Amino acid sequence: MTRATLRLRLRELDIKIIDLTRIFGISRPTVYKMIENYERGELTEVRMECISLFNYITQNKYVTVNQVQIYVAENILTRRQTKREPRFDSINKEAFIKILLDCNHFDCLLGYFLSCYKLLEKDNLNSDEKKFLEPLKKLYHSLGHDIKK
Template identity: 25%
Template sequence: MRTKLKSLELRLTELSTYLGFSRPTLYKFLDDYEKKEFKNIDFKVKVIFDYIMQKSTTSKIEVINKIIELNRQNESHGSVDNLIEKLRADSDTLQLINSAIEQVGVESVILSFQKSLKKIIKEKTNND
């Protein structure tokens, strides 16, 4: 891994900035990666390390673009994570969801949820 980083002229100091971890933490992740102790590594860092190691023609720019792409995905997941957190905090809604799952099954609940969301989006679009 270190050889690959060196060939890309990608320093851990740079990576630590792009990934949002301190340099010592990134060194620890690198050590764990080389020891194949993946459970100790942050998911995003593991994805980037795998990307660097699996792609033979990777350039420094490609690695940075991959990090940007991951950061964008994480931002969009933030809204979903926020929704899930709010659902977990609302015991009445959780109870309703559990009852629906028990009565009609998970797939039917998900399908109904999707239909409801599409309807909300369509109504919102028509009103704008």
């Protein structure tokens, strides 16, 4: 199923917007905005817990309303009650990881980034390793950041 079927799935499961406002603790207009952004694929504008639930609803063809309620209780409400910190320190990081999992646009870069990570962990780099890191340094510089190596 695609993201565009979220509204249809919510209707099929008889999950109302008011139910989502209670689950997420946000207003109705905000829920509508989250749904619209999710359906458009603008995941950086959607809260991670919303993405998680919306994916569960749209990607599990045979999910029932009872299973959704269990999912909410186990994955959203429990996290809130135990006040667990989010796994990642920014919404952008979480959204990017989600995008990496859902598409292959950045697959060609992953090997390079993994190699860069290993080199950045080293104390001393030889000239070949420094040359290998140059494209990453240029990218950082173009974004107004610096790499210390």
